[in-house]
Amino acid sequence: MILDIGFETMPREDLEAIVLRRLKATIDHVYANVPFYRKKFEENHITPNDIKSLEDLKQIPFTTKKDLRDNYPFGMFAVPMDNVVRIHASSGTTGKPTVVGYTARDINTWAELMARALAAGGATRGDIIHNAYGYGLFTGGLGVHYGAEKLGASVIPVSGGNTKRQIIIMKDFGPTILTATPSYTLHLAEVAEEMGVSFRDLKFKFGIFGAEPWSENMRQEIEQKLNIIAVDIYGLSEIMGPGVAIECHEAKKGLHIFEDHFIPEIIDPGTGEVLPYGETGELVFTTITKEAFPLIRYRTRDITSLNPEPCICGRTHIRMNRVSGRTDDMLIIRGVNVFPSQIESVLMGINEVEPHYQLIVDRKDKLDTLTVLVEVEERLFSDEVKVLQNLERKVSKNIKEYLGVSAKVKLVEPKAIARSQGKAVRVIDNRKI
Amino acid sequence: MRAEQISVFLENKAGRLAEVAAILAEADVNIRALALADTSDFGVLRLITNDNQKAMQALKNRGFTVSKTDVVAVEVEDKPGGLNRILDILHQAEINVEYMYAFVQHNGKNAVMIFRIDAIDEAIKLLQKNNITVIEGSQVYTM
Numbered sequence: 294m295i296l297d298i299g300f301e302t303m304p305r306e307d308l309e310a311i312v313l314r315r316l317k318a319t320i321d322h323v324y325a326n327v328p329f330y331r332k333k334f335e336e337n338h339i340t341p342n343d344i345k346s347l348e349d350l351k352q353i354p355f356t357t358k359k360d361l362r363d364n365y366p367f368g369m370f371a372v373p374m375d376n377v378v379r380i381h382a383s384s385g386t387t388g389k390p391t392v393v394g395y396t397a398r399d400i401n402t403w404a405e406l407m408a409r410a411l412a413a414g415g416a417t418r419g420d421i422i423h424n425a426y427g428y429g430l431f432t433g434g435l436g437v438h439y440g441a442e443k444l445g446a447s448v449i450p451v452s453g454g455n456t457k458r459q460i461i462i463m464k465d466f467g468p469t470i471l472t473a474t475p476s477y478t479l480h481l482a483e484v485a486e487e488m489g490v491s492f493r494d495l496k497f498k499f500g501i502f503g504a505e506p507w508s509e510n511m512r513q514e515i516e517q518k519l520n521i522i523a524v525d526i527y528g529l530s531e532i533m534g535p536g537v538a539i540e541c542h543e544a545k546k547g548l549h550i551f552e553d554h555f556i557p558e559i560i561d562p563g564t565g566e567v568l569p570y571g572e573t574g575e576l577v578f579t580t581i582t583k584e585a586f587p588l589i590r591y592r593t594r595d596i597t598s599l600n601p602e603p604c605i606c607g608r609t610h611i612r613m614n615r616v617s618g619r620t621d622d623m624l625i626i627r628g629v630n631v632f633p634s635q636i637e638s639v640l641m642g643i644n645e646v647e648p649h650y651q652l653i654v655d656r657k658d659k660l661d662t663l664t665v666l667v668e669v670e671e672r673l674f675s676d677e678v679k680v681l682q683n684l685e686r687k688v689s690k691n692i693k694e695y696l697g698v699s700a701k702v703k704l705v706e707p708k709a710i711a712r713s714q715g716k717a718v719r720v721i722d723n724r725k726i
Numbered sequence: 727m728r729a730e731q732i733s734v735f736l737e738n739k740a741g742r743l744a745e746v747a748a749i750l751a752e753a754d755v756n757i758r759a760l761a762l763a764d765t766s767d768f769g770v771l772r773l774i775t776n777d778n779q780k781a782m783q784a785l786k787n788r789g790f791t792v793s794k795t796d797v798v799a800v801e802v803e804d805k806p807g808g809l810n811r812i813l814d815i816l817h818q819a820e821i822n823v824e825y826m827y828a829f830v831q832h833n834g835k836n837a838v839m840i841f842r843i844d845a846i847d848e849a850i851k852l853l854q855k856n857n858i859t860v861i862e863g864s865q866v867y868t869m
Binding site for chain 2 (some may be wrong): 628669670671674675676677678682702704705706707708709
């Protein structure tokens with residue numbers, strides 16, 4: 294179902310007129326209210342008046358994750374805190390998270406876009422939505438939740454974890470739509486099987502999955518095991534959260550970007566040059582309706598391509614293909630963003646030494662597992678086993694506390710971690726996605 | 727009256743102990759006493775040799791993590807209750823034994839045990855006061 298026929302199926306010409314108007318308003322807004330942007334514009338001799346067409350957007354320099362970090366926590370906010378009603382955060386590349394804010398209108402916009410996304414994925418107001426995205430600083434849980442309420446569906450805010458309890462709820466409450474990360478979904482399927490519950494006896498019709506990379510193979514596996522139609526959803530907290538782009542269940546071939554709110558570009562990550570439709574590169578977004586946290590040409594680090602072909606569903610909004618990778622070393626483990634540098638900070642924080650370490654990511658029983666190997670150098674070593682075991686526990690506990698992801702810590706002998714050209718290999722990702 | 731022990735970090739996998747033994751053999755070092763504490767992932771090998779300095783250097787050269795720790799070597803009567811008497815004395819004084827292991831050789835009629843104790847000087851004084859023989863380090867290495 295298309296929730297907002299007016300905007301979602303708008304002829305391209307009309308849509309582009311609205312986009313330009315909104316872009317100009319956003320440029321005025323950030324120039325007036327975000328010192329970071331005013332400075333950036335001035336350094337590049339750009340004034341808001343120079344942006345006369347969508348083409349002119351290319352003149353403006355990119356915004357990067359580093360810019361957000363330099364302005365931590367609230368430096369990029371474009372409204373006074375009085376007008377901010379919600380704050381979310383996601384992992385940054387160092388110990389500090391990336392912080393985003395929302396005004397009441399931003400929350401409403403987000404809920405509307407998320408409601409559109411749920412509708413595109415097959416949900417209606419009569420549905421019961423089992424929302425297994427995590428609730429908290431992570432935008433997944435609350436983003437889907439507000440969208441479900443906006444749509445008028447019934448939402449079960451079950452969040453992540455307690456898998457057996459989730460299966461019982463699925464059996465007893467009869468939800469018809471599942472929202473979760475794809476890997477957790479496959480884990481749910483396995484636990485259900487162990488408990489003697491068949492998804493074929495449950496009432497699920499559609500599933501809306503995202504927050505981590507997945508593949509066509511995983512889609513087929515989920516659809517077959519859960520007896521549902523599965524669609525891909527895309528979002529990132531910096532731009533808004535889930536609901537930036539959604540696959541329609543009719544085509545299941547690429548995700549429609551809500552272009553009346555976000556301008557997508559694909560660039561060559563090396564040169565920054567804008568690439569034509571169809572070519573693969575780094576996805577860049579400009580928000581054009583956000584009040585509290587507008588971003589101009591934000592480099593997502595996600596690699597994909599754009600497809601302007603008309604879609605059978607009737608939506609006129611451009612489609613992005615599945616995200617195929619990252620331009621940085623970010624890992625997504627059970628939906629949580631993890632940078633190797635964060636693990637390094639945790640290790641440094643414990644002994645003030647920089648140990649050699651390696652992250653090994655696996656997928657066991659459909660769940661991502663993270664093992665952190667730490668080489669035991671003299672400064673970490675003790676003749677007492679309990680001291681070494683406490684070290685393992687402490688590293689594991691701090692990773693959980695700072696990053697929100699469970700890790701098994703394993704102490705290894707010096708030089709046990711492979712070096713390539715003298716440099717330790719920091720990440721081994723054994724997942725077959 | 728302290729004796730010196732070296733400890734080696736080992737991953738819990740096949741061949742690691744053999745490797746240590748081979749390195750020590752190559753360095754012409756004789757093992758006098760040893761104990762291995764292990765978990766599912768790793769182990770800590772504690773050794774007393776006839777030349778700890780040489781043993782340590784040889785192991786370090788081959789990339790092992792090695793440390794030195796002071797321990798106490800104590801003569802224990804080789805009869806029922808011999809060990810109990812010593813542990814009792816330490817227990818009464820609330821001195822905690824982190825771990826202990828036995829020496830390969832006897833000293834005359836008595837067995838020799840190695841104790842790893844945090845309050846090491848206090849423990850030595852206490853044992854000597856109770857007429858228990860604490861063996862000098864230099865003597866331990868060449869026993």
